[in-house]
Amino acid sequence: MRWPLAAVLILAFAVPAASAQDNSECLACHGQHDLQDQAGHSVYVDGTAQKASIHGTLPCTGCHADIKGYPHPEHPAAVNCSTCHADEAKDVTESVHANVSANTCLGCHGDAHSIVPVNDPQSPVFTLNIPKTCGSCHGNPDMAKKFGFPDVYAMYMDSIHGFALTKDGLLVAASCASCHGTHKILSHTNSESRTYHTNIPATCGSCHNGPERAYFAGIHGQQLKAGNSKVPVCSDCHTAHQIVQVQTVSWQMERSATCGNCHQKQYATYLDTFHAQVSALGYTESAHCWNCHREHDILPASDPQSTIAPGNLVATCGQCHAGATASFVSYRPHADSRDFKSFPALYISALFMNLLLLSIFSFFGVHTLLWFIRSYFDRRKAGARAESGD
Amino acid sequence: MNENNTSNRYYTRFSLGQRYLHGVIMSTFVGLAFTGMVLRFSHTTWAPAVAHAVGGFAAILFFHKFCAVLLTVAFLTHVGYVVVYRGIIKRDKSVFWGPNSMIPQLKDLKDLFGQFRWFLWLGPRPKFDRFAYWEKFDYWGVFWGMAVIGFSGYSMWFAPFFARFFPGSWLNIALLIHGEEALLAAWFIFAVHFFNTHLRPGSFPMDLVIFTGRQTEKELKEKHPEEYQRLLEKGQLQAAQTNAPPEWLTILGRLIGVVVISSGFVLLVLTLVAFFRRQ
Numbered sequence: 016m017r018w019p020l021a022a023v024l025i026l027a028f029a030v031p032a033a034s035a036q037d038n039s040e041c042l043a044c045h046g047q048h049d050l051q052d053q054a055g056h057s058v059y060v061d062g063t064a065q066k067a068s069i070h071g072t073l074p075c076t077g078c079h080a081d082i083k084g085y086p087h088p089e090h091p092a093a094v095n096c097s098t099c100h101a102d103e104a105k106d107v108t109e110s111v112h113a114n115v116s117a118n119t120c121l122g123c124h125g126d127a128h129s130i131v132p133v134n135d136p137q138s139p140v141f142t143l144n145i146p147k148t149c150g151s152c153h154g155n156p157d158m159a160k161k162f163g164f165p166d167v168y169a170m171y172m173d174s175i176h177g178f179a180l181t182k183d184g185l186l187v188a189a190s191c192a193s194c195h196g197t198h199k200i201l202s203h204t205n206s207e208s209r210t211y212h213t214n215i216p217a218t219c220g221s222c223h224n225g226p227e228r229a230y231f232a233g234i235h236g237q238q239l240k241a242g243n244s245k246v247p248v249c250s251d252c253h254t255a256h257q258i259v260q261v262q263t264v265s266w267q268m269e270r271s272a273t274c275g276n277c278h279q280k281q282y283a284t285y286l287d288t289f290h291a292q293v294s295a296l297g298y299t300e301s302a303h304c305w306n307c308h309r310e311h312d313i314l315p316a317s318d319p320q321s322t323i324a325p326g327n328l329v330a331t332c333g334q335c336h337a338g339a340t341a342s343f344v345s346y347r348p349h350a351d352s353r354d355f356k357s358f359p360a361l362y363i364s365a366l367f368m369n370l371l372l373l374s375i376f377s378f379f380g381v382h383t384l385l386w387f388i389r390s391y392f393d394r395r396k397a398g399a400r401a402e403s404g405d
Numbered sequence: 406m407n408e409n410n411t412s413n414r415y416y417t418r419f420s421l422g423q424r425y426l427h428g429v430i431m432s433t434f435v436g437l438a439f440t441g442m443v444l445r446f447s448h449t450t451w452a453p454a455v456a457h458a459v460g461g462f463a464a465i466l467f468f469h470k471f472c473a474v475l476l477t478v479a480f481l482t483h484v485g486y487v488v489v490y491r492g493i494i495k496r497d498k499s500v501f502w503g504p505n506s507m508i509p510q511l512k513d514l515k516d517l518f519g520q521f522r523w524f525l526w527l528g529p530r531p532k533f534d535r536f537a538y539w540e541k542f543d544y545w546g547v548f549w550g551m552a553v554i555g556f557s558g559y560s561m562w563f564a565p566f567f568a569r570f571f572p573g574s575w576l577n578i579a580l581l582i583h584g585e586e587a588l589l590a591a592w593f594i595f596a597v598h599f600f601n602t603h604l605r606p607g608s609f610p611m612d613l614v615i616f617t618g619r620q621t622e623k624e625l626k627e628k629h630p631e632e633y634q635r636l637l638e639k640g641q642l643q644a645a646q647t648n649a650p651p652e653w654l655t656i657l658g659r660l661i662g663v664v665v666i667s668s669g670f671v672l673l674v675l676t677l678v679a680f681f682r683r684q
Contacts, residue, residue, distance in 0.1 A: 286448070289561070289580050295447035298462035338565035346564075346573030352581060364578045368585035375589060379597045382539075383605075385524035390606040 038062065040085070041075045053089065064129040078127075094127065096120045106198035123148055140197070145190040146171060146181060153191075170256035187222070194218055194255075210255070213239060215248040223249075229311035236311075247277070252310075267299045274304045284349040300335075307331055307348065414622040416645045418614050422486075427615050428661075429479040430547070435665055436472035438591045438672055440465045445584045446679040473558060480551050504534040504635060507545070513538040534631040539601050550590045557583040591676065595669035603666060611666065616658025617650035 044050055045060040052058050065071060076082050081092040096118070097104030104120075112119050124130050125139040133140050139148040146168065152158050154168025171177045171191070179188035194210060201208035209218045216236065220227025226249075230236040235246040252273050259266050271294070275282025285291050285304070293301035305313075307323055314321035322331045328344040336343065350358050352365035419427070443452045443465055456465050491497045499505045517538050519531035536544075557579035560567040564576055603611040607627070614620045626633050636642040650658075 289444075292444045292447040293462055296443065296453050296456040296462045296465065301462075336565055340565065340568055342571075343565050343568035343573045346568075346576045350574075350577040358577070360574065361577050361581060364581055365585075368582055368589075372585065372589050375593065379593070382524075383597060383600050385521070386605060387600075389524045389526070394606045 038065070038075045045075075060128050064126075067131075068129045069132050070128075070130060093118060103198045110198060110200045111202055112200060122152075140192075142186050142190050142192075143180060143184055145192050146177060149191045165256075167256045174256060174258045175260055176258060189222060193222065212248055213244055215250050219249040226311050229309075233309070233312040234314055245277075247273075262299075264297055264299050267303060268294065268297065270305070271303045278304075280351075281349050284351050287350070287352070288348060290348065302335065302348070306334070412621050412623050413649070415619040415647050415649050416622065416625050416642075417618060417647045418620050418625075419618040421618065424615060424618050426479055426483055429475060431665060433472040433476040433479070434590075434594065435668060436468055437476065438587070438594075439668075440469040440472070441584075441587050442591065442672060442676050444469075445587065446676060448683070449675070449679045451675055470562065473555075473562075477551075477555060480547070480555075504536075504632065507536060507541055509538070509541055509545075513541060532630040532634070533628065534635070535629055537629075543598055543601070546590070546593060550586060553586040554583055554590065557586075588676065588680070591669075592673060595673040599666055599669060603662070611659070611662040613650075613655060613658040613662065616661060617654050619647055619650050 042060065042062045045058055046062050048059050050058050060075075070078070078094045078096075078098075079091055080095075080098065081088070095104075100120075107113060107119050112122070116122055118127075121127055123140055131138045135141060136143065138144065150168035150172075153164055154166070156166070158164065159166055172181065176189040179185040180190055196209050201211075203210040203212070205211060206213075208214065216227055216230055216239065220230075230249070231240065235248075238246040239248065252270060253261075261267070271282065271285065271291070275285075290302040294303060309322050314324075316323045316325070318324060319326065321327065329339050329341060332344045332346075333339040347358065347361075350361050352358065352361045355362040439455070440459075443455045443459075446452050447456075456462055459465055459468065487500055492500045501508055502510075512534065516531040516533060519528060520538075522528035523530045560571070560579045561576060561583065564573075567575070602608060602615075614624070620628070622633075633642070636645055
């Protein structure tokens with residue numbers, strides 16, 4: 016279609032002219048509170064809020080680009096944010112939220128006409144508001160059921176990050192976006208995701224730099240770098256959404272068992288020790304896995320840097336046992352009384368004690384039983400005699 | 406002589422000192438057993454609950470050590486009194502040999518076989534003297550227990566000190582035998598000792614002699630006929646006679662007995678269940 020010159024000229028001058036003056040032309044109608052479209056939806060626009068918003072300098076037609084003048088089409092086209100926000104829009108289309116709604120942007124950024132900068136506390140995507148914003152879907156039990164989400168919102172809100180952010184208003188505390196990203200949120204099964212198993216140390220490390228470096232100095236981090244994806248990452252011990260302070264008794268109580276998921280034999284033999292017995296009663300000062308092996312920079316005993324390398328044992332045990340000596344540290348914290356080859360003295364002691372218990376209780380079991388039977392009959396006879404007057 | 410007479414005449418079996426000694430050993434043993442079993446079976450649901458009720462692990466360990474020291478003192482006092490004072494200073498040979506000695510004699514072996522013959526209706530009941538063979542077994546059991554549990558316990562308490570004389574790997578063995586021997590001791594006391602002395606027909610529900618120190622002539626004749634005969638023949642029966650126990654003492658004895666026997670039974674059941682569940 017060929018445009019008449021006049022029409023081109025009108026468009027070229029009239030539209031910028033409209034923007035230059037203000038949006039009053041549009042607001043003449045849309046500024047009325049009770050304005051509705053044919054379907055009965057409000058098409059009211061708060062001009063003041065729009066003016067105060069980050070898009071306040073833009074004309075209405077900047078976003079509603081298909082409207083060229085009045086009267087405008089009955090059904091104007093959906094606003095396409097990607098016209099300006101191309102990178103963000105591309106990220107969203109690649110993310111798990113790609114097909115969530117007609118205009119995904121507004122799901123997080125709120126009302127289209129009053130979008131404020133992300134660092135404005137009024138913004139739904141201001142750091143302190145993010146959990147609530149994400150929670151409007153991810154904390155909704157119906158949504159959780161429909162899409163099979165875990166109830167991450169409640170978990171997060173009770174976590175150390177959730178407390179710090181929502182109770183203390185700490186901007187440095189991790190919000191949803193700190194770990195999951197913003198526009199390009201990918202499923203944790205996607206190897207490019209920030210929450211993909213092998214990417215987690217880097218994700219957490221973006222804040223927890225010290226632990227991250229320690230982790231990669233340790234055997235787990237080294238193995239992860241070497242391509243062993245079975246090694247634990249931050250979330251295997253700390254969880255993802257329910258992260259609590261590591262000083263919490265209940266958390267410490269359960270953590271050794273986490274190591275035991277892989278290190279089964281070491282965990283089983285640990286359970287036989289005084290350290291584990293005491294710990295099971297809720298006494299966290301007793302040695303747990305990490306008290307000897309450290310938590311992030313765990314190294315095998317063969318590494319001279321390791322806390323459990325022979326040369327470092329006196330210092331390691333000495334953290335709790337004042338006066339620990341080379342002789343003292345020959346204690347075996349993972350001794351196995353069923354393993355004769357490695358622990359002959361312990362094996363023989365266990366065997367001796369078992370035999371002692373078995374023989375004494377067998378003997379006295381028989382002794383007691385026979386005694387009971389015999390005296391029972393005796394006393395019944397004596398009773399019968401007494402009754403009959405003998 | 407009618408029955409009324411034999412029930413009214415009392416003879417001393419245990420001195421006040423012996424009764425106190427038993428009292429200390431009994432209460433510290435129950436204290437040690439409870440606090441220790443909570444640790445031994447800390448994986449159960451009841452153990453942390455008990456620990457929590459007492460005031461946590463620190464309190465458990467404090468009570469355990471407190472009872473251990475008391476028991477050690479009582480034990481050493483007894484050994485010192487019997488061996489050093491009566492045996493060596495007073496030169497009282499009856500401590501080491503004869504019917505009043507706790508040393509096992511040939512008669513104990515004969516009584517043991519006689520008792521089994523009686524169990525099987527193959528012979529008359531043996532005539533026990535002052536201490537029957539199972540009473541001596543109970544007595545020496547404490548010595549064995551003190552040696553094993555005491556030594557291993559103190560090694561763990563003062564681990565770095567003991568490591569000067571033993572390798573640290575001894576601590577592995579110490580915890581193992583401490584726990585196993587404690588199970589042996591606790592189950593033995595709460596099952597075998599309780600039955601032999603209190604719960605068996607003839608003594609049921611409990612024998613108060615350790616609390617009152619006195620037994621009736623009927624009990625003396627029935628339980629220790631050889632001793633009765635010996636005292637009678639030597640004319641020492643009169644000297645052993647004493648007054649009836651005061652009522653408060655009998656009531657107190659019953660009270661202590663009920664508390665200790667029932668708490669021992671509770672611990673017996675808890676530990677047995679926990680032990681066989683885990684095996």
